[in-house]
Amino acid sequence: MDKFSPKTIEALGYYVYIYSDPVTKVPFYVGKGKGNRAFAHLHDGSESDKARKIAEIQARGRQPLIEILVFGLDEKAAYKVEAAAIDLLGLKNLTNKQAGHESSLYGRIEVSELxxxxxxxxxxxxxxxxxxxxxxxxxxxxxxxxxxxxxxxxxxxxxxxxxxxxxxxxxxxxxxxxxxxxxxxxxxxxxxxxxxxxxxxxxxxxxxxxxxxxxxxxxxxxxxxxxxxxxxxxxxxxxxxxxxxKAAYSRKALVEIHRVLEDVELTGEKREWCSSFSFYDPQQDDPYGLENSLNELLDLAYRGGFVPVDYEVVYQSIGKDDIAARKASKKELSNLSDHQLVSILGYQFRDDHFDNGSWIRTYVAKGLAYHYFHELAARWGCL
Structure with a gap:
């Protein structure tokens, strides 16, 4: 048989077909089409793997086993079924040159990936x-x-x-x-x-x-x-x-700021020094060199994106005006978005702009800056 009757063609619509070895019944080609497309490969004189396989079967005095996998489809559905059949049988086991149409979109896929x-x-x-x-x-x-x-x-x-x-x-x-x-x-x-x-x-x-x-x-x-x-x-x-x-915030800046603040947080003498810090006392003893390192962190925070231009608006959206001046509870932290957390830090940094030294004297000394930077570092996988 090398063609369908007109009535069959009318009933078939688009369909998906399979070529198999007539003896082993192992499929070697999957295709889709309409009309007499299923028979077109029988006269393929090319050098393709499919044509060579068909010629090999015909040389044995046989014809490939041609089966219709499904019919009555529209063209889009036929493409999807063809892709699924190729994925199921495995492209490496077939003479098809490529996976089915949009196979990567609709074809075989592990459930978690889907x-x-x-x-x-x-x-x-x-x-x-x-x-x-x-x-x-x-x-x-x-x-x-x-x-x-x-x-x-x-x-x-x-x-x-x-x-x-x-x-x-x-x-x-x-x-x-x-x-x-x-x-x-x-x-x-x-x-x-x-x-x-x-x-x-x-x-x-x-x-x-x-x-x-x-x-x-x-x-x-x-x-x-x-x-x-x-x-x-x-x-x-x-x-x-x-x-x-372009990065909104710098992970590298966060890591460095967190490192320095954690060191202060874990050292009582350094926290004590911060609590008595005065921007207006140039004679203040600084045995740890904290003033320079912490002021460098201020600059790093600005360059790292931790003082966003909209920090005031975002801070107000939290609805808790005092949150920058205290340590938020775990529940409160869990309800804050990353951008809201950054706005709290921005508020603390900008407060220093209006009251020189307040960031060190208040937010660093009391562990408030560390509290919020630590939460960000945990969220962003920087610990």
């Missing part, structure tokens, strides 16, 4: 603690990729702004609006500098592209970004796979 795709928190620019480059891999990703394969398709080759990426040390692999993985970038190199097993670009194109080398980021960085949505960071209809994000 759940994360539809139920994930969304990242805003204010959530970034590192400058980052977001890399869309929609055209290259497929479900079931190995960790190495995902790294390879993420790292190159891309048209990027060299002046921007050379200062960026975090790359996020993005598929369908969700971060799949985070990479610490060791270096940006001209495209083609290293081996890239995942893709190829003609030599002329390499001159205008770059690649990075690196490794999977540490746990605290991955916990912050991986599995989160970033669709809102791309302009509607944007086709550019590259998106640069």
């Amino acid at each position: 759940d994360a795709r539809f139920d994930h928190g969304e990242l805003a620019e204010s959530d970034f603690l590192e400058d980052a480059v977001l890399v869309k891999v929609n055209q290259l990703y497929r479900n079931g990729m190995s960790d190495f394969e995902l790294y390879e398709v993420t790292r190159g080759f891309w048209r990027v702004d060299k002046s921007k990426v050379e200062g960026i040390h975090l790359a996020l692999a993005v598929y369908d609006g969700m971060v799949l993985e985070a990479y610490e970038i060791a270096a940006w190199l001209p495209a083609g500098s290293g081996m890239c097993a995942a893709r190829s670009v003609c030599q002329a194109e390499l001159a205008h592209r770059m690649e990075f080398v690196g490794r999977v980021a540490n746990r605290c960085i991955r916990d912050r970004y991986v599995g989160k949505g970033v669709s809102g960071l791309y302009a509607p209809g944007s086709a550019n796979p590259i998106r640069y994000v």
Whole structure:
């Protein structure tokens, strides 16, 4: 048999079909189509794996076993069924050259990954603690990729702004609006500098592209970004796979500020010195060199984003005017957003602007600055 009757064609609509060895009944090809598409491969004279397999069967005096897996579909549904069948049988076990249409979107996928795709928190620019480059891999990703394969398709080759990426040390692999993985970038190199097993670009194109080398980021960085949505960071209809994000706060600054404040918190003599600090007493004894180091922290806090321009508005949204001057309870802390926590710190720092020395004398001496920085450090995986 090499064609359907007109009545059968009318009843079939779009369908998905399978070619199998007539003796072993093992499938070797999955396709979709309408009309007499299922028979078209019988006369394929190409050098494809599928054509060679069919020719081998015909040389034995047989014909491939052709079965309709499902019919009565529209074209979109047929694509999905085809993709599911290929994923189930395994592309490596078939003569199909590629996975089914949109297989990476609708095909076989582990349940936790699927759940994360539809139920994930969304990242805003204010959530970034590192400058980052977001890399869309929609055209290259497929479900079931190995960790190495995902790294390879993420790292190159891309048209990027060299002046921007050379200062960026975090790359996020993005598929369908969700971060799949985070990479610490060791270096940006001209495209083609290293081996890239995942893709190829003609030599002329390499001159205008770059690649990075690196490794999977540490746990605290991955916990912050991986599995989160970033669709809102791309302009509607944007086709550019590259998106640069500037950090709202500096993780490095937080670590340094927390380190110094913790040292003061754990040393009674240093807390005592802070409580008696006076900006207007240049003769004050300073055996620990705290004045310089703490004033340097003030500058670091401003540069690190911990005095946001909207700190007053956000602070007022907390609804507790005294919270900066006391240690919030665990319950209160749990109800504060990261931005509200930062606004408390901003309030403390700006208070020093109006009363020189008050940050050291009040907020450091009483452990208030440490209290809120410690909460941020715990949330951001910096402890």
